[in-house]
Amino acid sequence: MSVKKLQVLMVDDDWKLRNLLRIYLSKEGFDTVEAADGHEAMLKIKNQSFDLVILDVMMPNMDGWQVCQSIRKTQSVPILMLTALGETKEKVQGLELGADDYLTKPFDPEELIARVHALIRRASSNSTQQTNNDVLHFPALMIDRDGRQVFVHDQSLDLTPKEFDLFATLAKNKGRVLSREQLIEQIWGYDFEGDARVVDIHVKNIREKLKRSGLAYNPIQTSWGVGYKFEAEVGKS
Structure with missing residues (x-):
């Protein structure tokens, strides 16, 4: 019985680059689908599921940031x-x-290729980590780790996948300070080569969304020079 190949969507207005990507990925056993612009990419995403999207930033009409934002809505x-x-x-x-x-x-x-494999590996790991019903309750706040949902005052909070992973990891380790390096290893993986400030960016976004949702306290506390910890105390800011 043949194994289904992983599907990668390549979005770039440069056909030469798309062709190179197709060659690289095909050699690794991936099936590839091409889109020449953001609008074409969104149509393909609507009609087909993918295991990874490789997305160019600078494209006419609908740039990569707009495409990324649209994908993350669903x-x-x-x-x-x-x-x-x-x-x-x-x-x-x-x-x-x-x-x-x-x-x-x-x-x-x-x-x-290394980054492609790393992203797919992390996605697969995240999808199988939660096997038991695991719901965390705090004042006016509930985190359903199994269903990957956060509720504030019984209203769903819209978090990106990485924002959810970060928030849930901190909540699970309530009261414990986790360094940026520890959070990167747990959420992005040991082979992540980006900037450690990615943690600060996601924390800032989560805090803003929690504030807009009406939560009366800030559950993500900064431990200066070290990292962050989760404290569910009303009145904390």
């Missing part, structure tokens, strides 16, 4: 963003919108 598929910009603020923007990793053009084919 799906948790891993997203690897390609950027020729090389600017930290551009990479930060992608991470804030829900991207899982980024790679700067021009890139080494071996690094691309």
Whole structure:
């Protein structure tokens, strides 16, 4: 019986780059689907499920950030963003919108393949980690780790997959300070090569969403010079 190949969507307006990606990925046993712009990508995502999306930032009409944001409204598929910009603020923007990793053009084919395998491996690990019903209750806050949902005052809170993983990890370790390095290892994996500030970015986003939801306290406390801890005490800020 043949094993179903993993599906990768490649989104880039440069057909030469798409062709190179197809060659690299095909050699690794992946099935590839191409999209020349953001609108075409969203149509394919609507009609087909993918195991990974490789997404260029700079595209006409609908850029990679807009595509990433649209995908995150409905799906948790891993997203690897390609950027020729090389600017930290551009990479930060992608991470804030829900991207899982980024790679700067021009890139080494071996690094691309390594990151693709790492993202798929992490996604597979995250999907099988929770086998028991695991619901965490705090004042006005509930975290359903099994269903990957957060509720504030019984209203669902919209978190990206990585935001949820970070929030749930801190909550599970309530009262314990976790360093940025520990959080990166648990959520992004040992082979993550990005900036450790990715943790700070996600914490900032989670805090803002919790505040907008009406939660009366800030459960993610900063331990200066070390990392973060979860404290569910009303009145904390």
